[in-house]
Amino acid sequence: MSTFSIFLVLITIVCFLLIVVIMVQNPKGGGLSSTIGGSQMLGGVQKTTDFLDKSTWTLATILIALILLSSLSFTGTLSDTDSKIIDNTETAAPVAPVTPIQDVPATK
Template sequence: MSTFTIFLVLIVVVAFLLIVVIMVQNPKGGGLSSSFGGGGTQQLGGVKKTTDFLDKSTWTLATVLLVLILVSNVAINRGPGGVESKALDPDATTTAPALPTAPAQTTNDAATATPKDSL
């Protein structure tokens, strides 16, 4: 398994966890935080601590995802030569696509004839 594949799997796992953490949150007081601390009781850390945990985990997972994406760019197998683009390769030759030619203008005597001439 290549290094890029490992990074790809980690990116997918972190993205899934980030989706789950975001979906659990509810900005209007619902979600997981309200079920743990509803009614003013302090169950499992209370509303404030659950909200803080979800907020911190969201930022942490987002940062980890960004770092994994940036580091995975280094792990991409660029093949022999390691040139990223043909625009950067001095040996690459490219041909410009042929431009379409305009149709030749033909004159049609019937089209240019006046109605008087055609009678």
């Protein structure tokens, strides 16, 4: 399995988990904590929102780190000939010197 495939799988898994965690949250503050119940639950309402908030930031950080690592690992895969924009002129064959054109008298 190539590094491209490994990073692609890891980034896909982290994106899926990030989508799930974000979709569980309610934009008005209810989300998963409002469906669990009141404060008599073992975790409580505040603990659930703290967990979702921390997991969102953690997954986002992991996603950014994976993207940066994948871009750094792909820069070394180009060979020297693919990365050159301008050809090296030292490898060209030497050109014969040009002789100046002599003035030829015009004929009438």
